[in-house]
Amino acid sequence: MTATGPWDGTFERLLRSRLPATIEVALEPEVPLTHYGLTSLGYLELGRALSEHYGISIGAFTERAFRTVGSLWHFVADSQLERVADSQLAVRADEQLESSGPVQ
Amino acid sequence: MTARTTEAERVAPASSLDGLFAQSARRYPDATCLIDGGHRVSYGQMAREAAALATAIGPQDIVAVLGEREFATYRAYLAALYAGAAVAPLSLDFPPERNARILAQAGIRCLVHTDRRGDPLLEAQLAAIGDITLIDGLIVPPEAGEEQPPDVPAESLAYLIFTSGSTGEPKGVPITHRSVRAFLRGVLPNYEAGPGDVFSQCHALTFDFSVFEMWGAWASGAATLVVPRLQALDPAATLSRHGVAVWCCTPSLIDAAAAAGQLPQGSLPGLRHLIIGGEPLAAATAARARTAAPNATIDNVYGPTETTVWSTFYRIEPQQPMPTGGTLPIGTPCPGAHVRISEAGELLVSGPQVFDGYLDAELTAVKFVTQDEQRWYRTGDLVTEGEAGVLIHRGRIDSQVKVNGYRIELSEIEHVASRLLGGRRTVVVRTSTGPGDAGLALFLEPPQVDEDAMRRRLEQLLPAYMVPRRVLIIDQIPLTANGKLDRDSLSDLAATWRGQQLAPIEEVEQLR
Numbered sequence: 001m002t003a004t005g006p007w008d009g010t011f012e013r014l015l016r017s018r019l020p021a022t023i024e025v026a027l028e029p030e031v032p033l034t035h036y037g038l039t040s041l042g043y044l045e046l047g048r049a050l051s052e053h054y055g056i057s058i059g060a061f062t063e064r065a066f067r068t069v070g071s072l073w074h075f076v077a078d079s080q081l082e083r084v085a086d087s088q089l090a091v092r093a094d095e096q097l098e099s100s101g102p103v104q
Numbered sequence: 105m106t107a108r109t110t111e112a113e114r115v116a117p118a119s120s121l122d123g124l125f126a127q128s129a130r131r132y133p134d135a136t137c138l139i140d141g142g143h144r145v146s147y148g149q150m151a152r153e154a155a156a157l158a159t160a161i162g163p164q165d166i167v168a169v170l171g172e173r174e175f176a177t178y179r180a181y182l183a184a185l186y187a188g189a190a191v192a193p194l195s196l197d198f199p200p201e202r203n204a205r206i207l208a209q210a211g212i213r214c215l216v217h218t219d220r221r222g223d224p225l226l227e228a229q230l231a232a233i234g235d236i237t238l239i240d241g242l243i244v245p246p247e248a249g250e251e252q253p254p255d256v257p258a259e260s261l262a263y264l265i266f267t268s269g270s271t272g273e274p275k276g277v278p279i280t281h282r283s284v285r286a287f288l289r290g291v292l293p294n295y296e297a298g299p300g301d302v303f304s305q306c307h308a309l310t311f312d313f314s315v316f317e318m319w320g321a322w323a324s325g326a327a328t329l330v331v332p333r334l335q336a337l338d339p340a341a342t343l344s345r346h347g348v349a350v351w352c353c354t355p356s357l358i359d360a361a362a363a364a365g366q367l368p369q370g371s372l373p374g375l376r377h378l379i380i381g382g383e384p385l386a387a388a389t390a391a392r393a394r395t396a397a398p399n400a401t402i403d404n405v406y407g408p409t410e411t412t413v414w415s416t417f418y419r420i421e422p423q424q425p426m427p428t429g430g431t432l433p434i435g436t437p438c439p440g441a442h443v444r445i446s447e448a449g450e451l452l453v454s455g456p457q458v459f460d461g462y463l464d465a466e467l468t469a470v471k472f473v474t475q476d477e478q479r480w481y482r483t484g485d486l487v488t489e490g491e492a493g494v495l496i497h498r499g500r501i502d503s504q505v506k507v508n509g510y511r512i513e514l515s516e517i518e519h520v521a522s523r524l525l526g527g528r529r530t531v532v533v534r535t536s537t538g539p540g541d542a543g544l545a546l547f548l549e550p551p552q553v554d555e556d557a558m559r560r561r562l563e564q565l566l567p568a569y570m571v572p573r574r575v576l577i578i579d580q581i582p583l584t585a586n587g588k589l590d591r592d593s594l595s596d597l598a599a600t601w602r603g604q605q606l607a608p609i610e611e612v613e614q615l616r
Contacts, residue, residue: 045339063173
């Protein structure tokens, strides 16, 4: 699916499949998710789907993340950036260990 | 852990909520009062900052607080009380027009927001509100040094919560410090909490279950853990991670979590107290809770907002056998509360926990009766008295629907259907008001059932006019923002079938 906002296509698909009121309407970043029909149980389903796809722990999701389509995407994107930064740090640490050579 | 004083000693001296918080802050300045994500706030810090923010609020009667459930919003809530005002929590989930009507109805002249100006959700809310003093709750003035709140008289207003009224206008329920203190004094001895203990805070501040989630902890020197909605549906992980000792939830939340596989057997071994309220508690739901939390007391608590959080409770100790079938009793009154049953079977409540009256005086006149020189609040709930004076909830007076002259109690149909299905969750709503058509629909979550067979069995157990016309399967039974069953959504959903060729059961899911 093609994204209609600053998010990726998977994000759009995951959202649309769980927001009943998004058929044939554009997703607006500043519109509250509840306006698209997000129910309390929809939170769980959507949270689980995002957690699974983007590798974010369920415990990391904040209340604020679920306010609007835009805030949710920002949360997901920030989590992705943190993951990338963490993995780069890990790679650098490994490289340093390797370059330091055997302990004399 | 700090040596524990008795609850009576702990609760006795301060007469107001702000006084109570200040008292805990003096006794346990370094203990944690709030856990919000990775952030832990001590009583000392919270008291200092709330007192400083109170100076920015100044003298007010009622202060509205608008924000997400996060540190700054709890600080603003306390600051309103520290300013000597009553607090009226508002929700960003509510339409701006509804919040504006609330402010106008209650004559509220001051609002503390805990989002930055420019945030689109906040701006949409503020645009609907007329001329009012706005305080940015994120900006705390330099600490003034004076941390003692005014400790206002017990008869002054502590908080104002709005419930949905039958006319569609929000109904303002003002609660005094006297009522909350009476409630806390009555119930806190049941939980023996102290510094180091953690209470869950799962519910919106606009729902009065949150009053216990905060003040049960804060009156005891314990911490309250902010649980975002998503984590509330995954209690096994969330509560264990933070060592929650006291968990408050609705039956719907337990059912939803269990259905999602988030409440496996023995998954909450450290939970000491499970407090379930807000809706009738089915025995099957209580059994799910017991399976997950083998060592917790389970309290089924009951009470309208008007009688301050809850006014009766029924406790099941860990070793006690679980009731089977139907719903759990709502038990006996909290210490200090008095109950009686009217001739029509309606539960009446009196005592210091009962509020003085709505903002709307006409409504107040209808909802109180005077008997034996005492003022009794009419709860609108039907009850009977069981063994040892234990009260049993029999449904709402206004949940009775009248079809062709017959009074139908929807909960009775739900109980019968649930029994037939081995305790599965069932919800009955009315879908049509057309002549000669009871138009009742029975909602179930998967797995599917044979609709005809189900109806035939129901016909053997219920009068024909009580047998639902349709049995509809939906993926998940919806909940409201407060975690209660969303009957209105189900009625709307069922109404989409009205007047149409009814879809066979297999297609219902696709239509959804």
